[in-house]
Amino acid sequence: MKTEQLVHGDYVAAMFSYDFVEGGFDLDEVERIRCGVFDEWTSAVARSGVFSDKEVAGVVEAWRRDPKLLLDALLRDADEVTRRRYESAWEALDRAADPLDSAVVGSASILV
Template sequence: MNAQPMTCGDYVTATFARDFVADGFDHDTVERIHRGLFDEWTHALAQSGLFSNGTVADALDSWQDDPHSLLSALLANADEITLKRYDLVWEALERSAHAGSADAVVEYA
């Protein structure tokens, strides 16, 4: 049997996903993740005692490269309706971020 090594997302899913979904929809958390604010998640991984410092650092690097990967890991076991709610918020944040950057370009052009 060839076991695949666990990814950062696998660690997050195993550690947080059930509680994240059970706690109900959380718009503020989606906004923080979208803005790249990962302190609570890196702290929770580090404090769990389950992961090495290297694994925690790798997780942070992964999230900084792709913030949506953290949200996806947290929602890995969520039902379809929950996924849709979070996707709609993420898409709205993306549109807002792109509109803001377009406005900044126009202002300084």
Template sequence: MMNPHSTSWDYVAAMFSYEFQGGGIDYDTLETLHRGDVHEWVEALEHSGLFDRPTIADAEAQWKHRPRLLLDILLLDADEMTRKRCDMAWSSLDRLAPFAQSG
């Protein structure tokens, strides 16, 4: 399992966190992440050439099981307001998830 304090996570955060800086958050992206659809992010790791296959597979498994881990990485360098907006949206998705699964 990838240690959340490892250098690998730092590289992942550096690759992705720019997308969430300055309030640049897209609700559809949050919804996709919340569902555990992490394909786009895993593919970016594969194409970066920075990670070996076991590291990528480990990240993918963890993100699918606990997508909030990926969100936390994405928000690492985001401003406080962006983090709060994302946290509120994520909480909203948590509340709606049982209805979406039953429908």
């Protein structure tokens, strides 16, 4: 039960959401999470003493499969404007990483 809540962000949100949002918008952190660089979050969960090593390993594996789970958890208690700002940044990074994005392909074909 605890592992599932950890993976789905309930505990992560409770522990870190306020501090994450209170720190102000951080595009670098969005990029790090999106790229799977979340060692500081993993360490914080492990150091909390609330979770077993197995539970921490489970959440890290879930974050590796879908890093957006971590961002969603961190934004759980954020206001709508903040959440949209982070979501927009994530989507922009997705578009920039996808060379076959329809907006990019469409603009290139117009230039040809």
